[in-house]
Amino acid sequence: MRGKLGLAMFIAILSVAFMMNHAQAQNVRAYMGLSPENNVKVVNFVKEKTGISILQTFQSFGEIEAKVKSEAPNFNADMITGCGSPLAFMAKKNGWSVAYDSPEWKGMTSEFIDKEKFWFNISNFSFVLVGNRDKLKEKGYAMPKSWKELLDPKWKDQIVMPSPFSSGTANMIRFSFLALYGEEQGWKFIEALDKNIHHYTRSGNAPTDLVGRGEFLLGITSDENVKDRLDKGFPLLWAVPEEGIGYDGTFAMILKGTKVMDVCKKVIDVFGTPEFSNMMAKMGYVTPRPAPNALYGDKTPKYIKLDLGYAAEMRPKWNDVWKEKFRTEFK
Amino acid sequence: MAKAEILSIPQRNLWEKIKTFINAELIHILAAILFLLLAIFLLYPILAVLIKSIKSPDGLTLSYYAKFFVKGYYFQSLLNTLMLGFINTVVCLTVGFCMAYLTTRGPLSLRKPLKFIAMMPLIAPPYLFAISLIILFGRNGILTMALGLKWSIYGFSGVVIAQTLAFIPLAYLMIENTLMSLNPNLEESAYDLGASETRIIRTITIPLLAPGILKAGLLVFVMTIAEFGNAAILGGRTPFLAPDTYQMIIGEADFEMGSVLSVILIIPCIIIFFLHSYLLTGKKFTTIGGKPVASEPRKMTPLVKIPFLIISCLAGLVILISFGVVFISSFTRLLGVKNEIVFSHILNFDSNRAIYNSIQVSLIAAFIGAIIGTLLAYVIVRGKFFGRTFIEMVSLSGFALPGTVIGIGYLLAFNTPPIKLTGGIMILALNCVFRFLAVGVEAGISKLHQINIEIEEASADLGANFMTTFYKIVLPIMFPAFIAGFIYTFMTAIVSLSAVVFLVSPGFELAAVKIFDAAAYGEIGIASATTMKLVVIVIFCMVILNYITKKTGFDVSQKKRSVTV
Known part of the structure; x- marks a missing residue:
């Protein structure tokens, strides 16, 4: 009996000690x-x-x-x-x-x-196109120069991008394409692109790692980690396609x-x-106070003209459109 | 002095009255308190999910359900989930049975190592297998490249494999437990009478095992469809209910649709739960088999031995390789791609706070859970009041409730005053307490069935009050159940993800969630390293607990013997 009591006491004291440990200024x-x-x-x-x-x-x-x-x-x-x-x-x-x-x-x-x-x-921050240098070479494909090139059927199941529900990067990608092509054409582009997308990741940075590991050839990804992964020696190529990028x-x-x-x-x-x-x-972020940018260098990349206020207002509606388009099919 | 005595009499009378009342009614008071706890922390959250799924700003509605069945996407998700649950349950039970049979009836030299391997996945987060499968079979995985495989791990088959591996130990553990408590005499006499081993397994072992297998099946099914780590990491574009629910709540704050998905996820679980309870009525005799009896190793017929060995070894090998891969990956820059040894993953201490929180939450949960579980078992077995079976059903329902649903229920129920618990540590612990309560309660019930109520009555007749009887007789007997509840809650709480993922808040993140995030995010090295740290800590805790139980366990059996004598 004493042993059990001791054990119970031991556990109780441990638990209480753990609970007390949380007061910090x-x-x-x-x-x-x-x-x-x-x-x-x-x-x-x-x-x-x-x-x-x-x-x-x-x-x-x-x-x-x-x-x-x-x-x-x-x-x-x-x-x-x-x-x-x-x-x-x-x-x-x-x-x-x-x-x-x-x-x-x-x-x-x-x-x-x-x-x-x-x-x-x-x-x-922005989104950029990344590719796996080694895998592209293996396949004999060149890194695409424009977003339009991503619609080529040869990229089927080879591209990853984040999901606009969880990821701010994907939300940015979506409103940037809609701003670039206009809403009607923009949705058509997104639908066509969807045919080549393997899957939508939860985080906006996941495509950088997935492409860096060679799981997929191309990724549309947040630029936040690109610099870091290059420094770490991932076989990554990155590009600002000619139509420009959003922010x-x-x-x-x-x-x-x-x-x-x-x-x-x-x-x-x-x-x-x-x-x-x-x-x-x-x-690699673009900062409130001017500072030398490690990813883009001195020259400012080409930006798509955006209205963030409008995009924010439209987000719920565009989420519904997205669901309508991509959450209905039987596979 | 006399004056003082007279003065204190009425007071003492009142006190005596209260004491007698408490003494007589303690079990009812206890039952009322426990029921209140169950109602607040188990029924209310589930109810909150149900209400959310049918409530719209202008009254009750079924429109969210309509949406579910109109859209092919959701329906496909339901089908995939059920298929996954079904396939997994069958495979896990088969492999679990083979392994359990070998470790209880097979060659002695095999028993220990096989048991060890079969239990290994218990101490790691279930999605360890998603990580290792990606490293091995991903599009740029080691084996994919080495063998030139065309098979894609991202999709239904990948999720099935990962989930199966993750839940084999659960099936194994439950079946092995029942096998151990089966008296081998029956099998042995059949053997002596000349029955073949296949016939014995078919006509004796499996029928006697039925309750254990059923329970294992229920647990595996529920866990498989609710634990969404593997599905979220490996699913690709294949929809499953649990990760979809997660996406809806965490990504879109769409609580209505998330609740609908939860309710639909509960339905098959509840059906199986009732089926299981119904099938088990009258079959209880097999589960209480008294002391485990290790049977003499018999010569197994090759007809049984070879397939059992092949299945068990294959499963064991895959489990070992998975752990090995994750272990190596935690020391490698990028396993399979950039094979340099680095210590940066292991030395990355960002997850320390999360690991610390995990241990803390699991210990608190295990402690509270074991107490409540033991008391509940006592009230259920010894109490004689209306609603006793209802309490039993509710406290055992934890077996059948998917973690995602309880998680969302807690989020809905405890996010606003009067009971605001979100943003703290207690909500994480309480959630684990009530999710994993069933095991402690069940262990307690079966322990209590073993002792005759006459011992307690004798104690009462000899003048001991309720508290003394409870303290001196009931507690010592129930102590193993307390420990069983403690260990089970601790181990499951520390690695489980499906409920707590909805409840973590800044400063209160947990290791399991952290690993899931890292894996989903593509940070395989960090995910592997954190998994390894967690595994080491769980083993360490288990060793300590085991040591303490062994020391006190001796004491317990001594006591029991003196009680039965």
Whole structure:
């Protein structure tokens, strides 16, 4: 009996000790939708500069949007430190975010800071075309120069791209094609492209790794990890096709109801510093403060003309259209 | 002094009254509390899912269901799911039976290693096999390239293989348990009378095993259709209900359609659950077989031995290779593509917090779960009140409830005040408690059936109050059940994904979710390394628990003997 009592006590003490272990100061809970490794880089940067620990789970932009929507107005996070334009605009409209006039963000263009200071765009990212150098060579195919070339039947089941429900990158890809070709022609292009897509991945960065590993020949992917994977020696080719590429911001904001407002503000401040821009540019992001970009170099890539506000407004409708088109067939 | 005594009499009377009341009614009070807990943490979330699926802004509606059946996509998803569940259950049961037969009746030298291999997948997240299959059979996989295979792992067949491998141990464990408790005398006498081994298996072993096989089948079926890691990673464009539900809730916040899919996912599980309960009534005698008896190794006829060996070894080999591949991959830059040894995956400590959280959640869940399970078993067996069978059914229903459904139910039920639990650690633990409660309850019930109520009555007659009896007699007897519930909850909670994936929040992420994310994202190295760390930690915990149980287990059997004497 004594042994059992001892065991029960042991377990009880262990459990209680575990439960007690959670009180820590200077923590902020955030939804953060960069690629997982870039999330970590940002977390480490903030920790080093301010001592603040950002607690975050990796989620794609679409997933953060879904989460914030379903939690409102009882958010389980204090702030968002990386989401797409649809959520940034939606949060401002619905009063989910808190305005903050950060001294570090003074004088930045309206592309990067909201006029009423409800959101801050910590950096722009884009989507690019990637190919596997070795596999393309094996097949004797050249890297496509334009998006149109992807419709060639020879790419059937050889292309991967993210799903616009979970991934902000895919949402950006979709609204960029719709802006490039016009809505009607744009949908036709997306439908034709669908015939060659093997499957839609959850994360916008997954195609970079899948193509890098040689699982697929081509991928339409977020540019966030391309630089990093090239440095790691993946046999990747990447290109900005001649029609151009789209872009979206990576938005940060403070969520209403946070109990650590001051900590959130400090984090927003850090995002406005030139050092932060420098770090992000080294990964290949286009930053609020000018910094040498490691992926694109000096010259700005050709961008498709976009209206992010309109695209954000149309997102629910375009999601429905997508479902209509791709979730009906019997296979 | 006398004055003080007089003064305290009425008070003491009241206290005595309360004490007698508690003493007499404790089992009912306990039952009421437990039922309340079950209602809040098991029934209410399921109800919340059901309500969500039929409620629209303007009243009740079936329009979401209509959408499900009108769109071929969803229907296809349902068909795929049922097919997957069916194929998997059959294959897992077959392989599980072969392995269990060999480890209980086969050559002694084979028993231990085979058992070890068969149990291995239990300690790893089920989608370890998706990771290893991609490394081996992906389009640029090692074997695909070496053998020039044309077969594509992304699709139905890939998911079936991965899920089968993941749930073989479950089938094995349940069948082996029943096989162990079967008295081998029956088989042996048939053997002595000259019956062939195939005939014995067909006419004696399998019929006696029926309850165990049925239960194993139910568990495998439910787990297969609910654990969506493999399907989400390997499914490609083949739809399955569980990953679709996940996509709808996590990616689109489409709770209505997600709830519809959940309800539809529950239906086959509930049907099988009732079927299983119905078939088992009156067959209980076989499950309570007393002490496990290790049978003497007989010479197996080659007709049985060879196919059993081939099936078991093949399955064992694939399991071993899968673990090996993941192990190597956690030390390789990019296995099969860039084979350099690196330690960056293993030394990547981003997942440390998640692993720590996982252990914490599993320990809390196991502790609470084992207590509630033991108490429930006691109330079910010893209580005599209206609704007892209902409590039993509800507490055992965890066997039949897909994890995704409970996860979504918790999200719907506990996201807003009055009971706001999301964004914390307790929701993760409670979720595991009530999902995995059934095993502890069942173990407790079967333990209680073994002792006669007369012992408790004798104790009461001798003047011991309820608490003393409970503490001195019931608890020691039920302790093994407590441990069984603890270990099962701990092990399943630490690797399971399907429910908790909906409930993690910043600061409270779990290792299983982290691995799934990394794998789905394509970070095979990180996923492998984190899996390996988790496996090592689970083994470590199991060794400690085993050690403690062994030390106290001796004590338990001593006590039991003195009780039965």
